[in-house]
Amino acid sequence: MSNANVLFDAPGPRAKVLSRTLSVITALLVAGGLLWMFLVLNAPKESGGITLPGMFDESRWDVFADPEVWGFIWQGVLNTLRAALVASVLAVALGVVLSLLRSARNPWIRIPTAVVIEFFRGMPVLLMMLFILLVFATGDYWAVVAALAIYNGALIGEALRAGLAALPRGQREAALSLGMRQLQSKMLVEFPQAFRQMLPIIVAQLVVLLKDTSLGFIVGYPELLRTTMNNLSSFFGNRYLFPLWLITFLIYLVMNLSLSWFARWLARRGDRRYRTGAKRGGPAPEDPNQGMLLTEARAEARGTGGGPP
Numbered sequence: 001m002s003n004a005n006v007l008f009d010a011p012g013p014r015a016k017v018l019s020r021t022l023s024v025i026t027a028l029l030v031a032g033g034l035l036w037m038f039l040v041l042n043a044p045k046e047s048g049g050i051t052l053p054g055m056f057d058e059s060r061w062d063v064f065a066d067p068e069v070w071g072f073i074w075q076g077v078l079n080t081l082r083a084a085l086v087a088s089v090l091a092v093a094l095g096v097v098l099s100l101l102r103s104a105r106n107p108w109i110r111i112p113t114a115v116v117i118e119f120f121r122g123m124p125v126l127l128m129m130l131f132i133l134l135v136f137a138t139g140d141y142w143a144v145v146a147a148l149a150i151y152n153g154a155l156i157g158e159a160l161r162a163g164l165a166a167l168p169r170g171q172r173e174a175a176l177s178l179g180m181r182q183l184q185s186k187m188l189v190e191f192p193q194a195f196r197q198m199l200p201i202i203v204a205q206l207v208v209l210l211k212d213t214s215l216g217f218i219v220g221y222p223e224l225l226r227t228t229m230n231n232l233s234s235f236f237g238n239r240y241l242f243p244l245w246l247i248t249f250l251i252y253l254v255m256n257l258s259l260s261w262f263a264r265w266l267a268r269r270g271d272r273r274y275r276t277g278a279k280r281g282g283p284a285p286e287d288p289n290q291g292m293l294l295t296e297a298r299a300e301a302r303g304t305g306g307g308p309p
Contacts, residue, residue: 041242055242063240064247069232076227077251083144083223084210090149091209092202095156096195100186102161120154126215133219140221144213152209159201163194203263207256214252224248 011019042054053059063069101113120128128147132138138146167190175185195202217226228248233241 060240061243063236064243072227072232073224073247073251076222076224079221079227080210080213080223081255083141083148083213083216083221084206087145087148087152087209087213088206090145091152091156091206094149094153095160095202096191098153098157099160099164099194100191102157103164103186105182117154117158120150121158123151125151125212126218129215129219140216140219143219144216144221144223148209148212151212152205155205156202159198159205160191160194163198164190166197167193200263200266203259203266207259207263210255210259211252224251 038056042056044054044057045052098113098117101109102117104110104113125147128151129143132146133140133143136143164186171185171189171193175189176182180188213223214225216223217230220226222231225248228244229241233244
């Protein structure tokens, strides 16, 4: 029995026809809904005896012919990416530290770390930004970066801790049998494997971090949303509010879908390595850390007269 049919029966001819029919109907409904939305938005509206042009009328989009407008938008994109990049690096570093402390054997380290992680996971990011801005007077940029790094670092730390807990116990036992200490085993053998397994989840969390940079709008940070929906719309007027919103939405969509595609590519790449090893009739690709342990064990066996394995 193939892996695809383990949990459910293969669809028969009627099921396939029904599935195709429902797919076509759904596609037609979605296309019809989009067409209806376009017609409604593009229809002129009466307001106070004045006829307002539709949202897709060219008079609402002529502002984008000005290169300075795109320069302002590009500056907002750069500010968004700058805050997201720095916050991502800090969040991953903080997540690594928290995962190691959270998985420590000493309860005086493990339990307080768990409390800290749960506290930051339960605190809204916007409240954290406002707290940092009001209490520490760091400025809008570092309020956004610090809040995003702390919140997402707690989530990444919990994901890495789950990755460490999911590893086979034999990994640690093999490292300890070679004379490694607990910390050495965790840093050199266990953690690299857990990080590689959790990497798609970490990248997916960084997508959330990128979207949360829009909360900088509230604390005055000139990221993309504030640049377009506040600064430019205030300068040019509400006439261009919808076009600015649509351009902002499309830019966010491109950035987030790019990161999401990268996360899916990482997951497929990891799965492909193991499927390739299985198809060749051999074991799964050997982990480099496990290979290091086997090499050291063989060297010790030869040194003690044990002969080749």
